[in-house]
Amino acid sequence: MRFMVARESVEVIKTEKLTFTYAGRNEPSIRDVGLSIEKGEFVILTGPSGCGKTTLCRCFNGLIPHFYQGKLEGEVIVAGLKVNEHPTYELACHVGLVFQNPENQLFALSVEKDVAFGLENLGLPREEIRKRVDWAMKVAGVYELKDRAPYELSGGQQQRVAIASVLAMRPEVIVLDEPTSFLDPLGAKRIFEDIYKLNQKLGITVILVEHRLDLAAKYATRVIVMNDGRVLLDGDPREVLSLEKTRLLGVGIPKATRLYQLLKNDGIPLKSGKVPLTPEEAAEAIKEAFKSD
Amino acid sequence: MSFFEGLKFRKVSSPIHDLDPRIKFVFVLVIFVLAVVFAEILPLLFLFILQLPFVLLARVGKQWLRSLKGAIFFAVLIFLMNFIVSFIYAGYVVTAQMIENAFTMTFRFIVLVSSFSIFFLTTSPDVLGLALEQSHIPYEFCFAFTTAVRFVPVLADEAQTIMDAQKARGLELEKGNFLKRVRNYIPILVPLIVNAIRRSLELAEAMESRAWGATKKRTNLYVLKPKREDYLLAFITVAILALAIYVKIFVPIPKITQILRISA
Ligand SMILES: Nc1ncnc2c1ncn2[C@@H]1O[C@H](COP(=O)(O)OP(=O)(O)OP(=O)(O)O)[C@@H](O)[C@H]1O
Ligand SMILES: [Mg+2]
Numbered sequence: 317m318r319f320m321v322a323r324e325s326v327e328v329i330k331t332e333k334l335t336f337t338y339a340g341r342n343e344p345s346i347r348d349v350g351l352s353i354e355k356g357e358f359v360i361l362t363g364p365s366g367c368g369k370t371t372l373c374r375c376f377n378g379l380i381p382h383f384y385q386g387k388l389e390g391e392v393i394v395a396g397l398k399v400n401e402h403p404t405y406e407l408a409c410h411v412g413l414v415f416q417n418p419e420n421q422l423f424a425l426s427v428e429k430d431v432a433f434g435l436e437n438l439g440l441p442r443e444e445i446r447k448r449v450d451w452a453m454k455v456a457g458v459y460e461l462k463d464r465a466p467y468e469l470s471g472g473q474q475q476r477v478a479i480a481s482v483l484a485m486r487p488e489v490i491v492l493d494e495p496t497s498f499l500d501p502l503g504a505k506r507i508f509e510d511i512y513k514l515n516q517k518l519g520i521t522v523i524l525v526e527h528r529l530d531l532a533a534k535y536a537t538r539v540i541v542m543n544d545g546r547v548l549l550d551g552d553p554r555e556v557l558s559l560e561k562t563r564l565l566g567v568g569i570p571k572a573t574r575l576y577q578l579l580k581n582d583g584i585p586l587k588s589g590k591v592p593l594t595p596e597e598a599a600e601a602i603k604e605a606f607k608s609d
Numbered sequence: 610m611s612f613f614e615g616l617k618f619r620k621v622s623s624p625i626h627d628l629d630p631r632i633k634f635v636f637v638l639v640i641f642v643l644a645v646v647f648a649e650i651l652p653l654l655f656l657f658i659l660q661l662p663f664v665l666l667a668r669v670g671k672q673w674l675r676s677l678k679g680a681i682f683f684a685v686l687i688f689l690m691n692f693i694v695s696f697i698y699a700g701y702v703v704t705a706q707m708i709e710n711a712f713t714m715t716f717r718f719i720v721l722v723s724s725f726s727i728f729f730l731t732t733s734p735d736v737l738g739l740a741l742e743q744s745h746i747p748y749e750f751c752f753a754f755t756t757a758v759r760f761v762p763v764l765a766d767e768a769q770t771i772m773d774a775q776k777a778r779g780l781e782l783e784k785g786n787f788l789k790r791v792r793n794y795i796p797i798l799v800p801l802i803v804n805a806i807r808r809s810l811e812l813a814e815a816m817e818s819r820a821w822g823a824t825k826k827r828t829n830l831y832v833l834k835p836k837r838e839d840y841l842l843a844f845i846t847v848a849i850l851a852l853a854i855y856v857k858i859f860v861p862i863p864k865i866t867q868i869l870r871i872s873a
Contacts, residue, residue, distance in 0.1 A: 379814060382817075404817045404818065404820075405817075405822060405823035408817075408818055408819060412818070415815060419763065420808050420811035420812050420815060421812070423752070423759060423812065424755065425755055425758065432830040435830075436828050436829055437819060437821055437822070437824070437827060438823050438824065439824040440828060442829075442830065445828060445830050446830065465620070481819065482819070
């Protein structure tokens with residue numbers, strides 16, 4: 317692993333036998349989910365549409381069971397707090413949720429005001445809000461946009477404002493639910509780079525729900541694949557993504573990884589120790605293979 | 610599209626835009642009340658001229674003229690109504706006095722329109738929202754106000770998209786009698802409403818995730834603090850009010866027709 321710096325392992329999210337059924341539905345949307353996520357991890361959560369990724373994210377900050385009614389079984393503990401015993405606004409200070417549609421998570425008439433929204437709700441002193449808002453806007457790269465109205469921004473900029481506004485609350489964990497599905501590939505790439513920086517520089521734990529593994533996989537320290545409400549695979553990205561099982565589920569594995577698989581199936585294993593996730597890594601492995609021949 | 614464009618607000622800065630909206634509102638209110646109290650053309654003219662520096666300083670002349678132009682229809686209506694009623698009342702004769710009275714009523718209406726258009730043209734919704742908040746109006750209401758302003762352009766865009774999509778499927782909006790036309794709008798309203806409901810659910814979710822309702826004593830990043838200019842405006846407002854009361858009690862205001870007769 318590239319950067320398992322000697323951090324003490326602190327568990328920030330723990331779920332045990334977590335099962336949730338939305339009110340009015342017969343089948344649970346997630347079943348028996350048992351996860352333990354440690355501080356500083358960069359987790360990619362993926363799986364076919366409707367497998368329960370969003371539902372799981374909602375459990376992490378208490379939207380389930382406080383906002384969405386239904387039957388919750390098992391346990392979710394976030395930053396040491398049992399989610400069913402603490403209101404969403406308290407959990408929001410530990411877990412920041414960024415949603416798919418950037419448009420529907422900005423309420424204010426200017427960027428700055430939006431970033432301040434959560435802190436204003438908490439009733440923090442004005443100077444503290446000012447400090448944190450400026451900091452969050454700078455970190456998320458939207459400081460120059462602070463007086464603009466949300467509709468004047470591109471999708472990527474809007475999503476960055478959404479990230480800034482959860483960052484301002486100084487959470488330990490940021491959960492992003494398909495944050496790039498409204499963006500073009502370049503915009504998506506930039507957002508991933510920025511999320512990676514948050515993870516590296518601030519030590520924020522990242523849980524990223526994503527289908528665009530081609531762009532995102534290289535940042536992950538861990539990939540979790542869900543199917544039909546259950547966690548199917550959970551482990552090192554290179555291992556999980558090179559499994560045949562993952563591909564057959566319809567997970568869009570990185571092209572470099574697929575290339576590796578195909579070569580291997582044809583009896584041309586690339587010798588280098590690791591499974592490639594990016595075109596660069598694949599090119600490197602192929603060059604090495606040529607040299608050693 | 611120009612109609613939808615008009616729904617978007619822009620942040621503008623000018624000596625008038627930067628005034629404390631609460632004091633500006635009181636000023637406009639005083640003008641409003643005085644315009645109703647005085648029924649002579651001279652004080653109304655004074656109130657009208659008083660507004661011109663505000664229009665010029667705020668550089669909203671074009672929009673201001675547009676709102677006055679919008680009022681022309683009603684102005685003409687008011688003039689005719691007043692004129693015709695007094696014409697019949699006086700036994701079918703026309704006097705200069707009657708024309709002056711009808712004109713005064715019309716002009717009063719214009720002064721009222723102008724004062725409110727100046728207020729809304731020079732007060733951006735976010736400042737207005739802030740003023741509402743700091744006037745001890747419940748935060749939920751202020752939030753509803755700013756959110757509505759924020760989503761009007763979004764919904765307008767969406768309405769346009771849906772209209773285009775339905776037209777592409779053969780919906781004809783401008784066909785048939787009145788009832789039929791109203792019915793034509795159902796395929797536009799239904800998706801619009803469904804979308805708005807879905808949108809509001811997502812918004813509620815995002816609000817919850819940003820500590821909505823954590824405390825009753827919410828802070829606000831901004832505070833409205835009256836500046837020198839605001840005190841100046843407050844002073845002007847009080848001065849106008851005092852002058853008006855003085856004139857109303859002690860000075861008989863001549864009508865234009867009377868002045869003309871004297872000089873003639
Ligand atoms: N608010 C809700 N009420 C009832 N059922 C819901 C609700 N939200 C999701 N579901 C159901 O729960 C299941 C899991 O949905 P979820 O949104 O968690 O999937 P997902 O993995 O996020 O899918 P996608 O990749 O499409 O976003 C689906 O069968 C869905 O229909
Ligand atoms: Mg989802």
